[in-house]
Amino acid sequence: MELQLVTEYLKHHNSTPQFIFNDVEEQYWGALYPNWTGSGLMGKLLNDEADIIFTAFYTWEFVYHYLDLSKSYIRAGISCLVPKPRIQSGWFIPISPYKTSMWIAVFINITYNILIAFVLATFRQKLFSPRNISDRSALFLLFNTVWIIIKISFGQSLQKKEKFIIGHLVLIVLVLEYLILDSGYYSGLAVTMTVPRYETPINTALDLANGDVTIWGIFEDWVLSIKNTDDVIYNKITKKYRAVNEAKLRELTKQDYNAFFMERLPFNNYGINDFMKADVIENYHLMEEDVYWEYTLFYLRKSSILTPSFDGFLLRVIESGLPYAWQKQAVYEFMDLNIQKLAAGLDTKKAPHGIKKLKFFHIKGSLAVLFIGFSLAMITLILEVYVYTPEKKRKKKRKRIE
Known part of the structure; x- marks a missing residue:
């Protein structure tokens, strides 16, 4: 779409374009240095080798000191293709009916019940058998109390009959309490065995920062907008980011625990690099939220005479709605539509339904x-x-x- 904008602008002013390219892969975007030199595309503009440059350039503050920034023409959300959440391991199914907080509450409850039962048993022994009290008998009494509480919690019957009313009341309360807890646990276990549970998905920048994934891309510029911020989340993401070539990225797409930067463009389009193919993209899903977002624009020479007229042209084109048509045309001609549909979750494949046999996994x-x-x-x-x-x-x- 950027090429179409520049071409139409030059046609409007009866000018002939002469295109130059930067073929150095490590310097596509380039860099600017305090001595007014540069590399890559930005270096070519700074060295007067070009009048206008364009690619995925954003509103970077440091560029303004050396170059002119045009009006923005599109909003680009920087998101990630992250691994799809896996089904939780079958080894954890017995503990999955309760959340961690619930298990902590259950263990605290059991400990409290053991303490209460032990105090009552000790008081009863002191009251009716004061001569038989010793350290060894107290230890045996504690062990017996723990054993009784565990048996009740698992729904087991007791062999000895309780002779005292207070003992009957305590046992009735414990049986009712653990009957409710056991019923909830068994119901949750049945649901867990029939409805698959997945690992926590990565859908936000916080999830990405705390997730067990390495973030990959072709250029360091993916994190240029968040590199020098004080935000803890962005600092974590920046530390987890690695830039390698496309051949290496293609290999990494076939491995686990890797995430890849991509652009979320307007009109439900996505800027996905060529290393992400249809044979592996189904192993990934698109984050629901953007990691961050930027406005995309053109760079011109500092104080260029073209800047005012080019800005006016951009605003008129945006008002006309032409960017929508041009972007759709570019997607249809230069991008894999299947990749676009899979990334957006618009594929028509449906998960298999119906009853499944109980397997060893469950x-x-x-x-x-x-x-x-x-x-x-x-x-x-x-x-x-x-x-x-x-x-x-x-x-x-x-x-x-x-």
Whole structure:
């Protein structure tokens, strides 16, 4: 679209364009230096090799000291193609029904119930069996209290009957409490096994800054607008950004945990570089928000005589609505429409629906918990048979001898 704007401007003034290009890949945009020299496209303009330059130039403050900035003609949102969120691992399915805050509340509740039950049991023992109180009996009482609370929390029945009214009341409250918690957990577990859960998607600049991804692009200029800000989020994004050539970027698109800068243009169009092909773009999704946005414009020589007339021409073209038509035409001629549709989420593919058979993926976390429980039970049984029971028999023999 920039080429069309410049061409029409020159036609309007009966001028013939002469185009120059910057073929040095590392210096497409270029740089400006305090001694009034430069490199790349900006250097060519500063050295009077060109009258107007254009590409994805934004309203950079440092450029104003050396060059003229035209009126802006388009808003460009700088966003990222980021990896699609993956389905959460099946190992975490047993803990997925509750959020982290809920699990913390559950463990605090269990600890509180153990403490209350232990205090009541200790008070009862002091009241009815004061002679049997010792450090060892207190430790056994604590262990027994923990065991009772755990059994109730898992919906297991108790073997011993409670003789006192206060004990009955405490047990009734605990059973009702854990009945509600267990029902909520089992309902959530059933939902988790039938409705897939995904990792947290990257949709905002904060998500991108905190996400476990490396950000890639062809030029350092992608982060030029946010490089020197004091914003913590932008500082993190700048540190995670790497600039490499297109061949390397093509390889990186096939790997995990990589994000790539792109432009979100008006009229639902996207400026996506050629290294992003149709065979890999389906592994990515477009962030809902822009990382940042800028106004796109042209650069002219400092105090150029062309600046006022060119600005007036830009404003008249924008008022006419021609940029919309020119941008659509450029997209149709020079961009992969399939890539555009996939990036915008306009593809017609639908996710498969219907009932799915229960697979090992859904239950491997629960089986892991079951295996851990069986292993602990087996270890406890071995210790009881080969350590605790023989030791108990030896003590009985010593008492008889004494």
